[in-house]
Amino acid sequence: MAASNDDIFLNEAEDDIKTLEYVKNYLPADLKDKFDDATLQYFLDVIWEYYCDTFGDTDEEIEIDTEAVAAHVAKVAKKEGQGVFDPEEILFVVLGELEYAESLED
Numbered sequence: 001m002a003a004s005n006d007d008i009f010l011n012e013a014e015d016d017i018k019t020l021e022y023v024k025n026y027l028p029a030d031l032k033d034k035f036d037d038a039t040l041q042y043f044l045d046v047i048w049e050y051y052c053d054t055f056g057d058t059d060e061e062i063e064i065d066t067e068a069v070a071a072h073v074a075k076v077a078k079k080e081g082q083g084v085f086d087p088e089e090i091l092f093v094v095l096g097e098l099e100y101a102e103s104l105e106d
Helices: 005-026 037-055 066-079 087-105
Strands: none
Touching (some): 005 087, 037 066, 037 087, 066 087
């Protein structure tokens, strides 16, 4: 039996929450207070869009330039009026998201 759209949506929402919590715990102490949940979720959404646009739907191993991803997120956030962010700080979000994704593969 195929999963319903509701089931898929709930699984995606649950994964978003787990990713967000993992990234929050990954951040250095000084950034934990700087980025609220909404900002972190925004960053994660932009990161995911970047991966989809850059790499498509591939099963091949890919090399991710984490600094380029962080710079992209900062650029998009500024363009979309979300604020001006330091790519070096966003880098911790990118690294935390990657570490979380890798933990799921174990």
